[in-house]
Amino acid sequence: xxxxxxxxxxxxxxxxxxxxxxxxxxxxxxxxxxxxxxxxxxxxxxxxxxxxxxxxxxxxxxxxxxxxxxxxxxxxxxxxxxxxxxxxxxxxxxxxxxxxxxxxxxx
Numbered sequence: 001x002x003x004x005x006x007x008x009x010x011x012x013x014x015x016x017x018x019x020x021x022x023x024x025x026x027x028x029x030x031x032x033x034x035x036x037x038x039x040x041x042x043x044x045x046x047x048x049x050x051x052x053x054x055x056x057x058x059x060x061x062x063x064x065x066x067x068x069x070x071x072x073x074x075x076x077x078x079x080x081x082x083x084x085x086x087x088x089x090x091x092x093x094x095x096x097x098x099x100x101x102x103x104x105x106x107x
Contacts, residue, residue: 001047001048001049001050001100001101001104002047002048002049002050002053002098002099002100002101003045003046003047003098003099003100003101004044004045004046004047004048004053004056004057004060004096004097004098004099005043005044005045005096005097005098005099006043006044006046006060006064006094006095006096006097007032007041007042007043007094007095007096008041008042008043008044008060008064008094009041009042009064009091009092009093009094010040010041010042011092012063012064012065012092012094013029013041013042013044015063016042016044016059016060016063016064016094017029017042017044019059019062019063020044020046020056020059020060023055023059025046025048025052025056026046026047027044027045027046028044028045028046029042029043029044030042030043030044030045047101047104053098057096057098060094060096061094064092064093064094065092065093066091066092066093067091067092068088068089068091070086070087070088070089
């Protein structure tokens, strides 16, 4: 058995969770915050048999889209002045970990 842990952009999370549930997978959804942009993410946990991992990954991939976003940044010029300098970054998509599960029980 495997645990699929996926960190997904908040904008894509509902589509991913709904698609997984429609295919019969049980999903645990956690609200999380990313460290880089400090923006809302969703972390989902899906326990699946080994042979179903690729199906889960395909669903996550299909419904998680990366996109470009401009964010403001600030840098000091040495005189206490912090002008805003926009930077374009890629957001969205998913970061996925597949972990071995040593034991599973429903209590």
